[in-house]
Amino acid sequence: MGVVLKGDKEFENIPSLKAKALRINLNEDIYGTFSEIGAGQETVRHFFRAGGASGTIAKAMSAYDKNFSDAIYGAEKDGRYVTEERLHKMLAHEIKLMEQRIPRKENPNKIFFSYANTVTTIDFAKKYKGHGWLGIRFQLDPKEDYNEIILHIRFRQTEARLQQETLGIVGLNLIYGAFYKHHKPKKLLKYLYDHIDKDTIEIDTINFSGPNFTEVDNRLMSLELVKNGMTEAVMFGPDGNNILPAAILYKKNILALRGSFRPVTLVNMDMYEKSYDIFIRENKVEEDKTVVIFEITLSNLRVEGEIDEEDFMDRARLLCSLGQTVMISNFQEYYRLVEYFSQYTKERMALTMGVNNLVDIFDEKYYRHLSGGILEAFGKLFYKDLKVYLYPMIDPETGLVNTSNTLKVHPRMKELYKFFKYNGKVIDIFDYDPNILNIFSREVLKMIAEGKEGWEEMLPTGISELIKEKNLFGYKANLIEKE
Structure with a gap:
């Protein structure tokens, strides 16, 4: 990483919300935008209140009106606004503006970021509890491409005000984690719940991408969500990326x-x-x-x-x-x-x-x-x-x-x-x-591990080749008896 993030030492205890925001604000290299739709400007207010926000915040906005939102980010074909596609448009648009408006020559060490969320909180009838997408596109080196962390949340609280506050905390935790815990993505997941109760919010989808996450397998991140009790079920598609169950x-x-x-x-x-x-x-x-x-x-x-x-x-x-x-x-x-x-x-x-x-x-x-x-x-x-x-x-x-x-x-x-x-x-x-009917997975598994012959014919086309190529399920080529 080209830029050393100042003060990047492990905290013995969980930092307070103010401490997290202040740590980012006082880092003279971190600079970015906030765009929040659907639940106020709950994330950026933590940075304003902590002090020193002028060194971090290039812009904070909430395009609540649909016409304004469409004029800025473009209209969605399905007319929906709380979608992953909308979030990606918001992040891409704001980063593009950052690159255009903040000259790189005058700011060679700046590492840009864009944080965004698009959510819907609980309705008046309390029939739909609300959900939303939030994410951050960010650099860790001004010469490198951007990383991205995108997640979907489902609210469990029954008051809009509480949901807004929770969203703000999760957003702050996400931004802090992106800059200071990116090298430990599994821990970053847990830190998203700093200062909130597990039963207030559910995270059912998360995807990491970018140069600093090339070794991260999003399927394992899905597994972590279930293991940690952040959600009861996750799904991923043939491409290996997590997908929103809904x-x-x-x-x-x-x-x-x-x-x-x-x-x-x-x-x-x-x-x-x-x-x-x-x-x-x-x-x-x-x-x-x-x-x-x-x-x-x-x-x-x-x-x-x-x-x-x-x-x-x-x-x-x-x-x-x-x-x-x-x-x-x-x-x-x-x-x-x-x-x-x-x-x-x-x-x-x-x-x-x-x-x-x-x-x-x-x-x-x-x-x-x-x-x-x-x-x-x-x-x-x-x-x-x-x-x-x-x-x-x-x-x-x-x-x-x-x-x-x-x-x-x-x-x-x-x-x-x-x-x-x-x-x-x-x-x-x-x-x-x-x-x-006489094929059982446990028997096939045993045959693979012991190097016995004949298990290939018990599997769908192409599967045995993958097992051999990747040495899956304990397969070792040298265990196979040669004629």
């Missing part, structure tokens, strides 16, 4: 597949393809309004109590290479997953699972924390005509194929199971490939 789930039909995908096998893809064919033939399910989600739970990622990040990345790379959208959630129970989806859509939903997973759903031990027990859970699970597409499983002891007609649940659950089955909630997948 953007992909809103008013969509949803087909979800939960699994370990360690690694993704021919069985996983057969489950997906066959259940998808059934789903799009359902009443009111239009293909262009349907999304497929491959979900991995946090508990599934844990190995001996700790989450193995390398193992997680191995799974993520393979699913992304197959063009899939991946979701990491903290929902151990299926009904919680359905509740989450129901926040964003009232359209059709379906879950694809194996026989063993359905048996687990009918295990009462998972619902003891609910006052209504398993009945309450099932009322939520089968909300809005949700259906389960059941993939058969070979019984390792008998060699017989288990379906919805032969699976065994606890005696106390038999009548409940019959009720859902005979009311069309559980649908067997019949056109499965019988030649792959």
